[in-house]
Amino acid sequence: VSATIEDVARRAQVSVATVSRALRDLPNVAPATRERVAAAARDLQYVADPSASRLAGGRGLTVGMVVPSLARWYDAQLLAGAEAELAGSDRTDARAGGYELLPFSSASIGGMDHFFGTRPFRKRVDGLIVAEGPLEEDQIERIADAGVALVTVGFLHEETPGLTIDHAAAAGLAVAHLAGLGHRRVALLGGVDETLRFSPLSERYRGYTDAIEGAGLDADPRLAVPGACSLRGGADAMHRLLELPAVPTALVACSDEMAIGAMQVARDAGLRVPGELSIVGIDDHDVAEYVGLTTVGQDVIGQGARAVQLLLEYLTEGTAEVVHETSPTRLLVRRTTGPPAPRSPRSGEP
Amino acid sequence: VSATIEDVARRAQVSVATVSRALRDLPNVAPATRERVAAAARDLQYVADPSASRLAGGRGLTVGMVVPSLARWYDAQLLAGAEAELAGSDRTDARAGGYELLPFSSASIGGMDHFFGTRPFRKRVDGLIVAEGPLEEDQIERIADAGVALVTVGFLHEETPGLTIDHAAAAGLAVAHLAGLGHRRVALLGGVDETLRFSPLSERYRGYTDAIEGAGLDADPRLAVPGACSLRGGADAMHRLLELPAVPTALVACSDEMAIGAMQVARDAGLRVPGELSIVGIDDHDVAEYVGLTTVGQDVIGQGARAVQLLLEYLTEGTAEVVHETSPTRLLVRRTTGPPAPRSPRSGEP
DNA sequence: TTGTAAGCGTTATCAC
DNA sequence: GTGATAACGCTTACAA
Numbered sequence: 001v002s003a004t005i006e007d008v009a010r011r012a013q014v015s016v017a018t019v020s021r022a023l024r025d026l027p028n029v030a031p032a033t034r035e036r037v038a039a040a041a042r043d044l045q046y047v048a049d050p051s052a053s054r055l056a057g058g059r060g061l062t063v064g065m066v067v068p069s070l071a072r073w074y075d076a077q078l079l080a081g082a083e084a085e086l087a088g089s090d091r092t093d094a095r096a097g098g099y100e101l102l103p104f105s106s107a108s109i110g111g112m113d114h115f116f117g118t119r120p121f122r123k124r125v126d127g128l129i130v131a132e133g134p135l136e137e138d139q140i141e142r143i144a145d146a147g148v149a150l151v152t153v154g155f156l157h158e159e160t161p162g163l164t165i166d167h168a169a170a171a172g173l174a175v176a177h178l179a180g181l182g183h184r185r186v187a188l189l190g191g192v193d194e195t196l197r198f199s200p201l202s203e204r205y206r207g208y209t210d211a212i213e214g215a216g217l218d219a220d221p222r223l224a225v226p227g228a229c230s231l232r233g234g235a236d237a238m239h240r241l242l243e244l245p246a247v248p249t250a251l252v253a254c255s256d257e258m259a260i261g262a263m264q265v266a267r268d269a270g271l272r273v274p275g276e277l278s279i280v281g282i283d284d285h286d287v288a289e290y291v292g293l294t295t296v297g298q299d300v301i302g303q304g305a306r307a308v309q310l311l312l313e314y315l316t317e318g319t320a321e322v323v324h325e326t327s328p329t330r331l332l333v334r335r336t337t338g339p340p341a342p343r344s345p346r347s348g349e350p
Numbered sequence: 351v352s353a354t355i356e357d358v359a360r361r362a363q364v365s366v367a368t369v370s371r372a373l374r375d376l377p378n379v380a381p382a383t384r385e386r387v388a389a390a391a392r393d394l395q396y397v398a399d400p401s402a403s404r405l406a407g408g409r410g411l412t413v414g415m416v417v418p419s420l421a422r423w424y425d426a427q428l429l430a431g432a433e434a435e436l437a438g439s440d441r442t443d444a445r446a447g448g449y450e451l452l453p454f455s456s457a458s459i460g461g462m463d464h465f466f467g468t469r470p471f472r473k474r475v476d477g478l479i480v481a482e483g484p485l486e487e488d489q490i491e492r493i494a495d496a497g498v499a500l501v502t503v504g505f506l507h508e509e510t511p512g513l514t515i516d517h518a519a520a521a522g523l524a525v526a527h528l529a530g531l532g533h534r535r536v537a538l539l540g541g542v543d544e545t546l547r548f549s550p551l552s553e554r555y556r557g558y559t560d561a562i563e564g565a566g567l568d569a570d571p572r573l574a575v576p577g578a579c580s581l582r583g584g585a586d587a588m589h590r591l592l593e594l595p596a597v598p599t600a601l602v603a604c605s606d607e608m609a610i611g612a613m614q615v616a617r618d619a620g621l622r623v624p625g626e627l628s629i630v631g632i633d634d635h636d637v638a639e640y641v642g643l644t645t646v647g648q649d650v651i652g653q654g655a656r657a658v659q660l661l662l663e664y665l666t667e668g669t670a671e672v673v674h675e676t677s678p679t680r681l682l683v684r685r686t687t688g689p690p691a692p693r694s695p696r697s698g699e700p
Numbered sequence: 701t702t703g704t705a706a707g708c709g710t711t712a713t714c715a716c
Numbered sequence: 717g718t719g720a721t722a723a724c725g726c727t728t729a730c731a732a
Contacts, residue, residue, distance in 0.1 A: 001496070002472065004725060015703045020727060030701060049473045051401040051410060052725035055708045060401060070433055071651065076426035080455065083420055087458035100452050100474065105430065108437030122352065123399045124450060146351070231640050257637075264640040287607075287637055290581050290614040301421065354709060365719045370711060378717055402709030405724045 003044035012040035023048070050100075054123075063311055064102045064125035066112070068132050072230070073257060073285050074300055078131055078153065079103055081304025099126075099312070106132050112139060122146035127311040129153060129304075133199055135160070149314045153307045154200050156324050161310050163303060163325035167200045168207030170296045170329045174252040174280045175211035177294070177331055181339045183250040183278060184217050189237040189262055190254025191224030201229075204254055204282070218248075229254045234261025242269055249340040250278035256285035256295055263293070263336065274338035284332055292335030303327050353394035362390035373398070400450075404473075413661055414452045414475035416462070418482050422580070423607060423635050424650055428481055428503065429453055431654025449476075449662070456482050462489060472496035477661040479503060479654075483549055485510070499664045503657045504550050506674050511660050513653060513675035517550045518557030520646045520679045524602040524630045525561035527644070527681055531689045533600040533628060534567050539587040539612055540604025541574030551579070554604055554632070568598075579604045584611025592619055599690040600628035606635035606645050613643070613686065624688035634682055642685030653677050 008023075009016045014033060022029045022037035029037075040046075054060030065082055067075035083101045102125060109115040112132070116139050121128070128148050133155035140160060143150050152162030171188070178186050188208045192201050205224065212219050222244055227237035234253055238261065241247065253259035259281030263273055271277045281288060284297030306325065313319050358373075359366045364383060372379045372387035379387075390396075404410030415432055417425035433451045452475060459465040462482070466489050471478070478498050483505035490510060493500050502512030521538070528536050538558045542551050555574065562569050572594055577587035584603055588611065591597065603609035609631030613623055621627045631638060634647030656675065663669050 006725080016726080017704080017728080018702060021702090024727095028701060033701080047473075049405070049725055051404040051473065052708090053727075054401040055399070055405055055710090055724090056726040056728080057708065058727055069430065071427055071430035073423075073426075076423075076429075077421055079426075079429075079453070080419065080421035083453060083455055084458045087455075102450050102452060103429070103433060105433055105437075108434045123397075123401065231636055235640075260637055260640050264642075286581055287610055287641075290585075290610050291637075291641060292614075355711095356709080366710080367712085367720080368718060371718090374711095380717060383717075399709055402724090403711075405708090405726085406710035406712075407724065408711055 002049075003046040005046070005048065007044055008037065008040045008046050011044060012037045059126045059315070060124065061099045062102055062125050063099055063127040063129065063308070063315075064104060064121060065129040066104045066106055066109070066115070066132060068106050070103055070105045074255070074283065075105075075131065077300035078304040078307075081301035081306075082129060082308045083304075084301075085305035085308040112136075116142045122148060127151070127315050129307045129311060133157070149311055151307050151311045151314070153303055159322060161314065161323045163306055163310070163327055164200075165298045165303075165327045165329045166207075167203035168210065170282055170298070171204040171207030171252060171254075172211040172214075173296050173329065173331050174282065175208055175215065175217075177280060177333070177337065178250040178252070178278060179211070179215040179217060181250075181278065181337060183248075183340050185220070185223070185246065185248040185250070186212065186217055187223040187225065187241055187248040187251040188254070189225055189234055189241070189251055189258050190227050190229055192226055201254060208252060223248055227254075227258065229258050231257045231261035234258030234263075235265045236261075238262035238265035242266075247271075247277075249276070250280075250337070253279065253281045256281035256283040256288045256293060259293055259295070259336075260285075260287070260291060263291070272341075274336050275341050278337040278340070280337055288332075289334070294334045294337040295332050296329055297332045298327060298329050352399075353396040355396070355398065357394055358387065358390045358396050361394060362387045409476045409665070410474065411449045412452055412475050413449055413477040413479065413658070413665075414454060414471060415479040416454045416456055416459070416465070416482055418456050420453055420455045424605070424633065425455075425481065427650035428654040428657075431651035431656075432479060432658045433654075434651075435655035435658040462486075466492045472498060477501070477665050479657045479661060483507070499661055501657050501661045501664070503653055505553075509672060511664065511673045513656055513660070513677055514550075515648045515653075515677045515679045516557075517553035518560065520632055520648070521554040521557030521602060521604075522561040522564075523646050523679065523681050524632065525558055525565065525567075527630060527683070527687065528600040528602070528628060529561070529565040529567055531600075531628065531687060533598075533690050535570070535573070535596065535598040535600070536562065536567055537573040537575065537591055537598040537601040538604070539575055539584055539591070539601055539608050540577055540579050542576055551604060558602060573598055577608065579608050581607045581611035584608030584613075585615045586611075588612035588615035592616075597621075597627075599626070600630075600687070603629065603631045606631035606633040606638045606643055609643055609645070609686075610635075610637070610641060613641075622691075624686050625691050628687040628690070630687055638682075639684070644684045644687040645682050646679055647682045648677060648679050 005016045005019050009019045019037050022034045050061045086099050129151050131153040150160050154164050156162045191205045225237045225240050227233040259279050263279050266277050281293050281295040284295050288295050355366045355369050359369045369387050372384045400411045436449050436451055478500050481503040500510050504514050506512045541555045575587045575590050577583040609629050613629050616627050631643050631645040634645050638645050
C-alpha cells in the first residue's frame with residue numbers, strides 16, 4: 001500500500017542504503033544525492049516503517065511516559081504538553097512520521113518495578129519520561145541497560161536529566177503569603193510523616209515546615225495532615241483537620257484538587273472561606289481560576305513539552321551532560337485567602 | 351538481552367513456527383506441545399517483539415485513540431479508562447506483553463483528514479478508537495483499507511461499531527429537571543446553529559429544543575448560545591446570555607466545565623445560583639460534586655474501557671456484526687438547581 | 701561517496 | 717501436527 005525504501009531508492013537511482021543514510025542526515029552522502037533522495041521520498045510520500053526501523057536496530061520513534069494516573073489533571077496536562085510537542089517537533093528525522101507517545105499509568109503497569117522488570121517496554125520505546133518518583137538506582141540501571149533514554153519530571157535524580165519545580169519553595173511561597181496576611185496557625189494538607197526521601201510531597205512538606213519556622217508561626221505537628229492529592233483526599237484531610245482542638249485559620253493544600261475538596265468540606269462545616277479559613281493550593285488547575293482559588297501555579301503543559309525536548313535532544317544528539325532544570329512557579333492570589341478573622345464570627349463575604 | 355522465539359523453540363524442542371502458533375492459540379497444535387511451549391515461554395519470560403511481529407504481518411499490539419484534546423477532562427478520562435482496560439485485559443494473546451495505547455490529539459495531528467492521509471497511522475496501529483466525530487465516509491474507508499479496526503466513542507456511524515450516550519436524551523433530562531422545578535425560560539450553552547450533522551453537540555441541541563417544546567417552555571432561539579465546551583467557553587457564553595433583554599432563570603450547559611465557567615460569571619454578575627439562576631451541566635466532572643453542580647452524569651472511564659473491549663473483540667475474533675451501544679446517563683441533583691425565584695430579589699441561600 | 705548483503709524477530713506458506 | 721523457509725522493511729558493517 002505504502003511506499004517502501006526500495007521504491008524511493010529506485011526513483012532516486014540509488015541504493016537503499018544510501019536512501020537510509022540520506023534521509024537520516026547521516027554523513028557520507030553527496031549533497032546532490034541527498035537532494036535527489038529527499039525529492040523522491042517527498043514525491044512518494046515515503047515514511048519509514050517504525051517497526052522495520054526498530055527491528056533493524058534503529059529507533060522505533062516512540063517515547064513512553066509513565067505517570068501515576070492518566071485520569072488526574074496533572075498527568076493529563078503533562079501528557080498533553082508532551083504529545084503536542086512531539087507532534088509539532090521538527091526533530092522528527094525528516095524521514096519519519098515523527099515520534100509517538102505511549103502513556104503508561106503506574107497503576108495499570110503494576111508498579112514501576114514490575115514495569116521495568118517484566119514489561120517489554122524495552123522493545124517498544126526509545127525514550128522514557130517518568131513523572132513518578134523517586135526512581136530506585138537499580139531501576140535507572142535497568143532503563144540504561146535497555147538502551148532507553150530517560151528524563152524525569154517533577155523530581156530529579158543525580159545522574160539523570162530532568163526538570164521539576166522547586167516543591168519546597170512552592171510550599172514556602174504559600175505559607176509566606178498566608179503569614180503575610182497575618183495567619184499564625186497554618187495547616188498543610190498532604191503532609192507526609194516519614195515515608196519517601198525525595199518525593200515531591202516530602203519536599204513540599206519540608207518547604208512548609210521550614211517556612212513555618214522561618215516565619216515564627218505555630219509549629220504544631222498535628223497541623224500537617226497526610227492525605228492523597230485528590231479531591232477526595234482533600235475532603236478527608238479537611239475532616240481530620242476539623243477534629244483538631246484548635247482549628248487553623250489557614251491551610252496549604254498539596255494540590256488544587258485537594259484544596260477544592262477541602263474547601264467544600266470546610267464550607268459544609270459552616271466555615272466561611274476566606275473569612276474563617278484561608279486556603280491556598282498548588283498547581284493552578286484549570287478550574288482554580290473559576291472557583292477563585294488562590295494557588296501557587298506551575299506550567300504543567302510546558303513541563304511536558306520541555307521534557308520531550310530534552311528527551312529528543314538526548315535521542316538525536318546523544319548529549320553527554322545531564323541537564324537539570326527548574327520550572328518556575330508563581331503565586332496567584334484570588335479569593336480564597338484573606339486576613340484571619342477576628343475571634344468572634346461576623347458577616348463579610350457576599 | 352531478551353529471549354527470542356528461537357530460544358523458546360529450542361527449550362521446548364520444537365520449531366519456531368510451532369511456538370508462534372502455540373502461543374497465539376492457533377489451531378493445529380497438539381495439547382501436549384502447546385503446554386510445553388507455554389512452559390518454556392514462561393520460564394524464559396518470553397514476550398514477542400511487537401515490531402517483529404507487525405513487520406511479519408501480524409499485529410503490532412497497538413491501538414490508537416484520537417481525541418480532540420488530551421488536556422480536557424473528558425478526553426483524559428476516556429484515555430485513562432482505555433489504558434487501564436488494555437493493561438488489565440486478558441485478551442492479550444498470552445504471548446504478548448499486551449496491547450499499548452497511542453493517543454493522538456486531533457489538534458496536533460492537524461485534523462483528521464491530514465491524519466488519515468499523511469500520517470503513518472497505518473503502520474503503527476492495529477485498531478483505532480475515535481472520539482471525535484463525525485467521521486466522513488472516505489475517512490472510514492481509508493481506515494478500513496489500511497486494515498485498521500475502528501470503534502467510535504461519543505457518536506455512532508452506521509457501519510462502524512461504537513458506543514455513545516444518548517446526547518439528546520441527556521439534554522432532555524436536564525431540561526425536564528428544570529421544567530419540573532418550575533422554570534419556563536431555560537437557556538442552552540453550547541447550542542449550535544446549523545453546522546455538523548450528527549455531532550454530540552447538535553444532538554444535545556436537538557434534545558434541548560425538543561424538550562423545550564415538549565414541555566411548552568419559552569422557545570426563544572436566542573436562548574441557545576453557541577460556545578466551546580470549556581471553562582472559558584462557558585464564561586464567554588454566559589456573558590452573551592447576560593446581554594439578553596430577558597435573562598433566563600435556568601440554563602443547561604453542554605459540559606460541566608462550561609457550567610462552571612458560566613457559574614463563575616453569573617455569580618460575578620451578582621446572580622445568586624441557584625436563587626436567580628439554576629445551572630445544570632453534563633458529564634459529572636470530578637469537581638462537579640465538590641462545587642455542588644447539578645449535572646447529567648455519564649461514566650466516561652467506563653466508556654473508554656468498553657471501547658477497548660469492543661476493539662479487542664474485533665481484533666481477536668474478527669466479529670462480523672456492527673455493535674452499537676448506548677451508555678447510560680443519569681441526573682445528579684446537587685446545589686445549583688432550585689425553583690425559580692419570585693420576581694423580587696430576596697435572600698435565601700446560606 | 702556509494703552499493704552489497706547480512707541480519708533483526710516474527711508470521712505465513714508450504715511441504716511433510 | 718509440525719518444520720523449513722521465504723518474506724516483512726529497514727539499518728549497518730563491509731566492500732568497492
